[in-house]
Amino acid sequence: QVQVVEAGGGLVQAGGSLRLSCTVSGLTFDDYSMGWFRQAPGKEREIVSCIIWSGGSTYYADSVKGRFTISRDNAKNTVFLQMNSLKPEDTAMYYCAPRSLPRAACNVYNRQYRYWGQGTQVTVSS
Secondary structure: OOEEEEEOOEEEEOOOOEEEEEEEEOOOHHHOOEEEEEEOOOOOOEEEEEEOOOOOOEEEOOOOOOOEEEEEEHHHOEEEEEEOOOOHHHOEEEEEEEEOOOOOOOOOOHHHEOOOOOOEEEEEEO
16 A cells, blocks of 8 residues: 655744655655645645656745755655745645656646645745
8 A cells, every 4th residue: 555644743933944855665665756736725736846756856836935945765765845935825735746657757737646645735935
């Protein structure tokens, strides 16, 4: 059974930083590209970032480029999202998920991912 557990969210002032983590069990983590998504109230879930299964390539949404950094530690089955220079518009529930297929490239559509966790709330005050 695959489990995905996100952590690290919280309340931070604008300009601050947070580091999210996502630990996955029940699959061969090394074989899966991992995506971070976020969903604000009343909005669609959108991709934030993705790191390919081999770790050699990353994707960032335009809204977070230069501020967020994704990384992975395959030995710990964990993917991280370092978020700097946070803005109030970054406020959302943040989720991570593996691609639905092993050794598949990153994809911007959330339907191409499966095994969603409960998410971790990020709130940025102005």
